[in-house]
Amino acid sequence: xxxxxxxxxxxxxxxxxxxxxxxxxxxxxxxxxxxxxxxxxxxxxxxxxxxxxxxxxxxxxxxxxxxxxxxxxxxxxxxxxxxxxxxxxxxxxxxxxxxxxxxxxxxxxxxxxxxxxxxxxxxxxxxxxxxxxxxxxxxxxxxxxxxxxxxxxxxxxxxxxxxxxxxxxxxxxxxxxxxxxxxxxxxxxxxxxxxxxxxxxxxxxxxxxxxxxxxxxxxxxxxxxxxxxxxxxxxxxxxxxxxxxxxxxxxxxxxxxxxxxxxxxxxxxxxxxxxxxxxxxxxxxxxxxxxxxxxxxxxxxxxxxxxxxxxxxxxxxxxxxxxxxxxxxxxxxxxxxxxxxxxxxxxxxxxxxxxxxxxxxxxxxxxxxxxxxxxxxxxxxxxxxxxxxxxxxxxxxxxxxxxxxxxxxxxxxxxxxxxxxxxxxxxxxxxxxxxxxxxxxxxxxxxxxxxxxxxxxxxxxxxxxxxxxxxxxxxxxxxxxxxxxxxxxxxxxxxxxxxxxxxxxxxxxxxxxxxxxxxxxxxxxxxxxxxxxxxxxxxxxxxxxxxxxxxxxxxxxxxxxxxxxxxxxxxxxxxxxxxxx
Amino acid sequence: xxxxxxxxxxxxxxxxxxxxxxxxxxxxxxxxxxxxxxxxxxxxxxxxxxxxxxxxxxxxxxxxxxxxxxxxxxxxxxxxxxxxxxxxxxxxxxxxxxxxxxxxxxxxxxxxxxxxxxxxxxxxxxxxxxxxxxxxxxxxxxxxxxxxxxxxxxxxxxxxxxxxxxxxxxxxxxxxxxxxxxxxxxxxxxxxxxxxxxxxxxxxxxxxxxxxxxxxxxxxxxxxxxxxxxxxxxxxxxxxxxxxxxxxxxxxxxxxxxxxxxxxxxxxxxxxxxxx
Numbered sequence: 001x002x003x004x005x006x007x008x009x010x011x012x013x014x015x016x017x018x019x020x021x022x023x024x025x026x027x028x029x030x031x032x033x034x035x036x037x038x039x040x041x042x043x044x045x046x047x048x049x050x051x052x053x054x055x056x057x058x059x060x061x062x063x064x065x066x067x068x069x070x071x072x073x074x075x076x077x078x079x080x081x082x083x084x085x086x087x088x089x090x091x092x093x094x095x096x097x098x099x100x101x102x103x104x105x106x107x108x109x110x111x112x113x114x115x116x117x118x119x120x121x122x123x124x125x126x127x128x129x130x131x132x133x134x135x136x137x138x139x140x141x142x143x144x145x146x147x148x149x150x151x152x153x154x155x156x157x158x159x160x161x162x163x164x165x166x167x168x169x170x171x172x173x174x175x176x177x178x179x180x181x182x183x184x185x186x187x188x189x190x191x192x193x194x195x196x197x198x199x200x201x202x203x204x205x206x207x208x209x210x211x212x213x214x215x216x217x218x219x220x221x222x223x224x225x226x227x228x229x230x231x232x233x234x235x236x237x238x239x240x241x242x243x244x245x246x247x248x249x250x251x252x253x254x255x256x257x258x259x260x261x262x263x264x265x266x267x268x269x270x271x272x273x274x275x276x277x278x279x280x281x282x283x284x285x286x287x288x289x290x291x292x293x294x295x296x297x298x299x300x301x302x303x304x305x306x307x308x309x310x311x312x313x314x315x316x317x318x319x320x321x322x323x324x325x326x327x328x329x330x331x332x333x334x335x336x337x338x339x340x341x342x343x344x345x346x347x348x349x350x351x352x353x354x355x356x357x358x359x360x361x362x363x364x365x366x367x368x369x370x371x372x373x374x375x376x377x378x379x380x381x382x383x384x385x386x387x388x389x390x391x392x393x394x395x396x397x398x399x400x401x402x403x404x405x406x407x408x409x410x411x412x413x414x415x416x417x418x419x420x421x422x423x424x425x426x427x428x429x430x431x432x433x434x435x436x437x438x439x440x441x442x443x444x445x446x447x448x449x450x451x452x453x454x455x456x457x458x459x460x461x462x463x464x465x466x467x468x469x470x471x472x473x474x475x476x477x478x479x480x481x482x483x484x485x486x487x488x489x490x491x492x493x494x495x496x497x498x499x500x501x502x503x504x505x506x507x508x509x510x511x512x513x514x515x516x517x518x519x520x521x522x523x524x525x526x527x528x529x530x531x532x533x534x535x536x537x538x539x540x541x542x543x544x545x546x547x548x549x550x551x552x553x554x555x556x557x558x559x560x561x562x563x564x565x566x567x568x569x570x571x572x573x574x575x576x577x578x579x580x581x
Numbered sequence: 582x583x584x585x586x587x588x589x590x591x592x593x594x595x596x597x598x599x600x601x602x603x604x605x606x607x608x609x610x611x612x613x614x615x616x617x618x619x620x621x622x623x624x625x626x627x628x629x630x631x632x633x634x635x636x637x638x639x640x641x642x643x644x645x646x647x648x649x650x651x652x653x654x655x656x657x658x659x660x661x662x663x664x665x666x667x668x669x670x671x672x673x674x675x676x677x678x679x680x681x682x683x684x685x686x687x688x689x690x691x692x693x694x695x696x697x698x699x700x701x702x703x704x705x706x707x708x709x710x711x712x713x714x715x716x717x718x719x720x721x722x723x724x725x726x727x728x729x730x731x732x733x734x735x736x737x738x739x740x741x742x743x744x745x746x747x748x749x750x751x752x753x754x755x756x757x758x759x760x761x762x763x764x765x766x767x768x769x770x771x772x773x774x775x776x777x778x779x780x781x782x783x784x785x786x787x788x789x790x791x792x793x794x795x796x797x798x799x800x801x802x803x804x805x806x807x808x809x810x811x812x813x814x815x816x817x818x819x820x821x822x823x824x825x826x827x828x829x830x831x832x833x834x835x836x837x838x839x840x841x842x843x844x845x846x847x848x849x850x851x852x853x854x855x856x857x
Contacts, residue, residue, distance in 0.1 A: 243752070243753075244752075248743070249753050251791070252751075253753075281814035281815065285814060321600060321602065323602060324600055324601050324602040324605060325598060326595070327595055328592050328595035328600075330813075331813070358597060358808075358821065360805075360808040360823075361808070362810065363812075434812075434814075436814075456855075457852050457855055457856050459823065459856045459857060
C-alpha cells in the first residue's frame with residue numbers, strides 16, 4: 001500500500017507541479033492534529049470564519065491576482081509548519097503535546113486573519129481546501145463516532161448541503177482557470193476536479209492513518225503503555241468474554257485491562273511464597289481431618305473399651321437446624337472434629353458442645369467438659385499459693401502502720417469460690433477462637449466475678465487477655481468475664497424434659513445436708529419420653545438441671561459471718577429460705 | 582440476601598447462629614419466586630426475620646429497576662402468604678417510638694400507650710390522659726425502615742450509577758479483594774447518600790462518581806458500631822451490626838456473593854456505648 005501511495009504521490013506531484021507541493025504541505029498541516037479534540041477546535045474556530053468567507057469569495061474571486069498564491073503558501077504553509085515537524089520526529093511528553101495541540105489552532109487563526117487583512121480571496125479557497133480534505137482522514141483516524149460527526153457536521157452545515165462538492169469543483173475550476181492561465185502547464189487534470197480529488201484522497205487518507213497510528217503507538221512517559229495496545233487489549237477482552245451491553249461497562253473493562261498490568265513482576269532472584277492467613281488456618285484445620293482419619297482405626301478398639309466421651313454434635317445440630325437455629329453444616333463438623341481433638345488430648349470423662357459466643361474481632365467456641373478422676377490439681381495449688389501471698393502482704397502492712405490510726409473500714413470478707421466439681425465450677429470450660437486453633441482452659445469462676453458480671457454489659461472482643469473496663473471494676477480480664485457469663489447462661493438456660501434426670505440415690509441419703517445434697521443428678525434409666533405436644537404446650541414439662549446461682553454468686557450458700565455461732569444459726573434460718581428464690 | 586441464591590446465602594450467613602429450618606427454606610424459595618412474578622419486581626431480597634413472642638415475621642423486599650428507589654416491603658407469618666406493608670412515614674416513626682419491648686407476632690395486636698395531653702377548654706388548661714392505640718403492623722413498618730436506613734449495607738462497586746441517574750447492579754463486580762474486605766471504608770449504606778453532600782471538595786476529590794455515590798460505613802456513629810471478622814479460614818468476611826444486634830452482612834471476597842439478613846427481636850441496642 002505504501003508503495004502505491006508513494007507512487008500516487010509522485011504522480012500527483014508531477015501532475016500538479018507546484019500545487020502538489022502545497023497539497024502535501026496542506027495535508028501535513030491537516031494531519032498534524034490527528035487528535036480529535038484539537039482538530040475539532042481548529043474546525044470550530046475556522047468553520048465560522050471560512051463559512052462566510054467562502055460565500056463572499058465567490059463574487060470576489062475573479063478579481064484575484066496572481067501574487068496571492070505566494071502569500072498563501074507562506075501564510076498558510078509556513079506559519080503552522082514549525083509545529084508539526086517537531087511533533088512528528090520527536091515524541092514529546094504528553095504535557096508538551098497537549099500544549100502544542102492547543103497552541104496550533106492559534107497560528108492557523110492568525111493565518112486566516114492575516115489573509116483577511118490582505119484581502120485575498122484566493123487564500124480562502126486554499127484555506128477551504130484543506131478544510132475539505134480534512135474530513136475524509138478524520139473518518140479513519142477518529143475511531144469514535146462522535147468525533148466524526150462533529151468534524152463532519154460543520155462543513156456541510158455552513159456551506160450548504162448538497163452543493164458542497166459542486167461548489168467546490170466550481171470554485172476550483174474558476175480558480176484554476178484564472179490561476180493557471182499563466183502557468184498553463186498541467187491543469188489539464190485539474191479541470192476535472194472530481195476525479196482528481198478522489199485520486200488524491202486515498203493517499204492522504206493513508207498518511208493520515210499512518211500518522212494517527214503513530215500517535216496511538218506513542219508510549220506514555222508515565223506508565224510505558226500505549227493507547228494502541230490498550231485498545232487492542234480491550235477489544236480482545238471484550239471479544240473473548242462477550243459481555244452483554246459492552247458499551248455500558250467499557251470503562252470497567254478499560255480499568256481491568258490497565259490493572260492487569262500491575263500484576264506482580266516475576267523476580268528471578270527470589271520466589272517468595274505468599275503466606276496468606278487463609279492458608280495458615282487451612283493447614284491447621286487439615287490436622288483436624290487427618291487426625292480423624294488416623295485415629296479412626298483405633299477408635300473401634302476404644303469404643304469397646306470405654307464409652308466415647310465425644311458428644312454427637314452432628315445429630316443435635318440436625319435437630320437444631322430443624323428448629324432454625326445453629327451454625328452451618330461444615331462449621332458444625334469442624335467443631336465436632338475439634339472436640340474430638342480435645343477429648344483425645346485431655347483425660348475427659350464427658351464433653352459437650354456448649355455453644356458459640358460472638359465477639360468483636362473473633363468468636364469463642366465453648367466446650368463443656370467433665371474430667372475423669374485425674375483432674376489437674378496443679379492449678380488449684382497454684383491459686384492457693386497466690387492467696388497466701390496476699391495474706392502475707394497484708395500482715396506486713398499492718399506492722400508498718402501500727403502507730404498511725406488505722407482505717408476502720410474492713411474489706412468485706414471475700415466469698416470463697418466453690419470447689420471444682422461443685423456448684424458453678426461443676427464443669428470445666430475450654431474455648432477456642434476457631435476450630436483448629438488450640439483449646440484454652442478457662443479458670444474457675446469466683447462469686448465476686450459473677451456478682452459484678454451481673455451489673456455490667458460488655459461486648460466480648462475475642463482476645464482472652466483483653467481488659468474489661470467497667471464501672472464496678474471487674475476483677476479479672478476477659479477470660480474471667482467469659483467464664484462468669486458462661487456460668488450465668490448455663491444456670492439460667494440449661495433445661496431438660498421433666499423426668500429425664502433424677503437425683504442420685506447416694507445423694508438422697510446425705511440429703512440431711514440441704515446444701516450439698518441436691519447438686520448431683522443422674523439420668524433416669526426409666527425415662528420413657530414425653531410427647532412433643534406436651535412439651536410444646538406447657539412449660540411445666542421443662543425443668544432446670546443446673547443449679548441456680550444465688551445473689552451471693554455461689555450455688556451453695558456460704559456464710560460470711562462465722563464469728564458468732566448464734567448468728568450462724570440465724571443465718572441458717574435465712575439460708576433455708578434462700579434456695580427457693 | 583438475594584432470593585435467587587437464598588440457600589448459599591443462608592449457609593454463608595449461618596456463622597452467627599441464625600438460620601432457617603429446611604421447611605422454611607423450601608417454602609421461601611417457592612413463594613419469593615411467585616412474589617417476584619406477581620408484584621413485577623426486578624429483584625426480591627429476603628430481608629430477614631423479626632422474632633416475636635408467639636410467631637415470627639418473615640420479611641422480604643422487592644426492588645425495582647433502580648436499586649436505590651424506595652423499596653416495597655412484604656411480610657409473612659408462614660413464608661407462603663405475603664402481604665404488602667405500607668411505606669413508612671415520619672409520623673409512624675414518631676408514633677411508634679414510644680413502644681418498646683418485643684414483638685408479639687400478631688399484626689393486628691394493638692399496643693396501648695397512655696399519654697398526658699394538655700387540653701385547652703376555654704380558659705382552663707388541664708391535662709388529660711389519652712390512650713393511643715398503636716398497631717403492631719405499624720410498629721413493624723417503622724422498625725424495618727429504621728433498620729434499613731441504619732444498617733443495610735452493600736460492598737463498594739456492587740452497584741453503579743448510570744448517567745441517567747438510576748442505580749443498577751454492577752455486572753462486572755467481582756468482589757472485594759482480601760485487603761479491601763477488611764476495611765469498613767469499602768462498604769456502603771444501601772440508601773441515598775446523606776453524609777456525602779456535606780463533604781468538602783477535598784474529600785470528594787478521590788471519589789469515583791459512578792461508584793462512590795453512597796455513604797461509607799467508616800463514619801458511622803458511634804465509632805465501632807460494626808464488628809468485622811474473617812470467618813471460614815478467611816474465605817468469608819462477616820460484618821455484624823452492634824447497634825442493631827441480629828443484622829449480619831456476609832461477603833465472600835473475590836466472589837459476587839454478598840448480602841445481609843436480619844434475625845432479631847427488632848430492638849435497638851441503646852446500651853452500645855457502655856458495651857464497647
